[in-house]
Amino acid sequence: xxxxxxxxxxxxxxxxxxxxxxxxxxxxxxxxxxxxxxxxxxxxxxxxxxxxxxxxxxxxxxxxxxxxxxxxxxxxxxxxxxxxxxxxxxxxxxxxxxxxxxxxxxxxxxxxxxxxxxxxxxxxxxxxxxxxxxxxxxxxxxxxxxxxxxxxxxxxxxxxxxxxxxxxxxxxxxxxxxxxxxxxxxxxxxxxxxxxxxxxxxxxxxxxxxxxxxxxxxxxxxxxxxxxxxxxxxxxxxxxxxxxxxxxxxxxxxxxxxxxxxxxxxxxxxxxxxxxxxxxxxxxxxxxxxxxxxxxxxxxxxxxxxxxxxxxxxxxxxxxxxxxxxxxxxxxxxxxxxxxxxxxxxxxxxxxxxxxxxxxxxxxxxxxxxxxxxxxxxxxxxxxxxxxxxxxxxxxxxxxxx
Amino acid sequence: xxxxxxxxxxxxxxxxxxxxxxxxxxxxxxxxxxxxxxxxxxxxxxxxxxxxxxxxxxxxxxxxxxxxxxxxxxxxxxxxxxxxxxxxxxxxxxxxxxxxxxxxxxxxxxxxxxxxxxxxxxxxxxxxxxxxxxxxxxxxxxxxxxxxxxxxxxxxxxxxxxxxxxxxxxxxxxxxxxxxxxxxxxxxxxxxxxxxxxxxxxxxxxxxxxxxxxxxxxxxxxxxxxxxxxxx
Numbered sequence: 001x002x003x004x005x006x007x008x009x010x011x012x013x014x015x016x017x018x019x020x021x022x023x024x025x026x027x028x029x030x031x032x033x034x035x036x037x038x039x040x041x042x043x044x045x046x047x048x049x050x051x052x053x054x055x056x057x058x059x060x061x062x063x064x065x066x067x068x069x070x071x072x073x074x075x076x077x078x079x080x081x082x083x084x085x086x087x088x089x090x091x092x093x094x095x096x097x098x099x100x101x102x103x104x105x106x107x108x109x110x111x112x113x114x115x116x117x118x119x120x121x122x123x124x125x126x127x128x129x130x131x132x133x134x135x136x137x138x139x140x141x142x143x144x145x146x147x148x149x150x151x152x153x154x155x156x157x158x159x160x161x162x163x164x165x166x167x168x169x170x171x172x173x174x175x176x177x178x179x180x181x182x183x184x185x186x187x188x189x190x191x192x193x194x195x196x197x198x199x200x201x202x203x204x205x206x207x208x209x210x211x212x213x214x215x216x217x218x219x220x221x222x223x224x225x226x227x228x229x230x231x232x233x234x235x236x237x238x239x240x241x242x243x244x245x246x247x248x249x250x251x252x253x254x255x256x257x258x259x260x261x262x263x264x265x266x267x268x269x270x271x272x273x274x275x276x277x278x279x280x281x282x283x284x285x286x287x288x289x290x291x292x293x294x295x296x297x298x299x300x301x302x303x304x305x306x307x308x309x310x311x312x313x314x315x316x317x318x319x320x321x322x323x324x325x326x327x328x329x330x331x332x333x334x335x336x337x338x339x340x341x342x343x344x345x346x347x348x349x350x351x352x353x354x355x356x357x358x359x360x361x362x363x364x365x366x367x368x369x370x371x372x373x374x375x376x377x378x379x380x381x382x383x384x385x386x387x388x389x390x391x392x393x394x395x396x397x398x399x400x401x402x
Numbered sequence: 403x404x405x406x407x408x409x410x411x412x413x414x415x416x417x418x419x420x421x422x423x424x425x426x427x428x429x430x431x432x433x434x435x436x437x438x439x440x441x442x443x444x445x446x447x448x449x450x451x452x453x454x455x456x457x458x459x460x461x462x463x464x465x466x467x468x469x470x471x472x473x474x475x476x477x478x479x480x481x482x483x484x485x486x487x488x489x490x491x492x493x494x495x496x497x498x499x500x501x502x503x504x505x506x507x508x509x510x511x512x513x514x515x516x517x518x519x520x521x522x523x524x525x526x527x528x529x530x531x532x533x534x535x536x537x538x539x540x541x542x543x544x545x546x547x548x549x550x551x552x553x554x555x556x557x558x559x560x561x562x563x564x565x566x567x568x569x570x571x572x573x574x575x576x577x578x579x580x581x582x583x584x585x586x587x588x589x590x591x592x593x594x595x596x597x598x599x600x601x602x603x604x605x606x607x608x609x610x611x612x613x614x615x616x617x618x619x620x621x622x623x624x625x626x627x628x629x630x631x632x633x634x
Contacts, residue, residue, distance in 0.1 A: 013561055013562070014559065014560075014561055015421065015543070015559070015560055015561025015563070015564065016561060018543060018544065018561075019421045019423070019541060019543070019561060019563060022421070022541035022542065022543065022544075023423075023539070023541050025541075026541065168428065171426075171428050171532040171534060172530075172532065174428040174430060174532070175430075176430050177430070180427050181427065181428045181430070182425060182426060182427050182428070183426040183427075183428060183534065334529070379562075380461075388423055389423075389425070392423050392424075392425040392537075392539045393425060395539050396425050396537050396539060
């Protein structure tokens with residue numbers, strides 16, 4: 001089997017692999033450590049599984065340590081997570097104490113022997129007190145901490161301020177800190193089941209299995225049933241379009257069994273739709289990567305009409321499949337969709353309907369925007385660029401130290 | 403039979419291709435209106451002026467957004483001042499030999515505009531403008547050119563980062579207004595082709611994106627090779 005990096009040659013921009021190898025040579029032998037709170041499940045773990053083998057191939061000796069904690073600790077860090085993203089949470093002194101205690105225990109147990117350590121998200125942030133002399137530690141923040149609940153940020157800030165640098169996913173997510181803050185966008189893996197090329201036979205077979213007819217243009221939104229994703233706005237836009245254009249709407253989201261709020265939103269949207277046979281709800285498990293891939297490839301136009309969004313990688317996923325995306329003018333969607341070039345950003349259901357109609361009226365525009373969107377995704381949001389950015393941070397810090 | 407350019411012009415010193423990437427650092431300086439943009443423009447490091455003007459070309463190597471610099475695009479789209487956006491949009495960052503001169507020009511444009519349109523500066527933006535600083539990290543590629551034909555083929559094939567490094571970044575690095583390509587093409591130990599070098603130098607000033615510059619330079623090389631009976 002070809003080296004993993006070589007497999008990306010066909011999908012990454014020309015010259016990418018050579019440039020990565022050159023950057024890797026400058027860091028050859030560097031010992032890198034990643035620390036997070038889970039090895040499986042969640043976006044960070046998924047990303048690390050993709051990135052680590054690539055670092056290894058580039059000559060960087062990479063290890064991954066996972067912290068362990070009590071149920072109370074994970075309950076606390078879930079509350080931290082919500083509070084840092086602006087939701088009101090009740091955090092007690094006991095919760096802060098538990099957080100510190102678990103970090104202390106992990107500091108004794110984990111092996112921090114590395115030249116560079118990347119500490120992911122708030123859970124292990126307090127490990128910074130155990131940084132070995134000479135090592136460079138980076139706090140990698142994957143969440144939007146631009147408007148946090150003050151008490152939680154004030155608690156974490158002294159830890160974060162001790163790192164050599166922080167890395168955020170979007171400039172808007174940055175906070176005032178006394179250390180450099182770099183921007184590294186998230187990425188998709190073009191070779192994963194969710195994004196790899198599919199044959200027409202595969203797409204047809206999966207669409208049949210899902211029970212989605214392909215006889216009319218398909219408008220698709222893939223996202224959990226969450227008010228911030230504005231599924232009701234999507235339905236409102238569809239209704240406007242439907243007055244003049246025959247099309248289907250597919251709303252694909254997660255199963256709602258462990259998400260009471262999601263279940264309530266789903267019920268609201270279903271009620272708003274009523275008995276429209278051209279609107280379909282698909283409740284898919286987290287493992288339905290091929291299904292999502294096929295849906296995105298079968299769709300005519302993809303929506304991500306969020307009113308609040310983190311980075312919104314579903315937009316990149318759709319762009320990578322050469323589809324025009326109409327997205328909410330918020331969060332990371334604005335760095336992915338260049339209005340009128342790689343998609344459209346909108347602020348209302350009427351805006352979404354306007355651009356859906358424009359695209360349906362002009363199939364050549366669907367093709368042109370889809371092509372431009374794919375190239376944009378290729379250049380900016382693939383895993384190879386993610387690796388490159390991390391190498392860049394490491395080289396920059398080494399240069400600064402020298 | 404004409405000897406081809408390939409046959410009679412071989413450089414004494416090869417052109418060594420180098421590529422680069424850009425690391426983005428958030429400065430924590432944020433403007434929500436044009437007045438604040440102007441104030442911050444005066445205090446941010448020059449690396450930040452560079453990021454929002456020159457390295458725009460690296461980030462949008464093939465895409466044309468509204469205007470070819472972040473200041474103009476933000477002013478037009480989010481501060482809702484299209485007149486100022488147009489004035490900033492037409493700026494050619496490569497016309498300035500120093501970043502400080504470019505900064506002063508931008509400040510003058512905004513200041514003059516605010517003085518003559520006092521109502522505008524109160525407009526709040528939809529999205530803030532975050533000042534970002536650029537750190538360029540370069541690495542040599544395993545690619546050299548000794549002849550025009552080799553040079554042309556390499557320009558056609560190297561990644562956008564290499565074009566950016568040699569055409570855009572070089573002009574600031576050298577502070578002579580010369581890009582690396584035209585410098586080598588005209589140099590005595592390079593290909594000693596000053597006319598072609600001058601044509602290449604003009605390409606950077608046309609307002610093209612990087613892919614547009616690539617296509618023009620390849621075409622110029624092809625024309626030169628054809629004129630001398632050579633082939634690409």
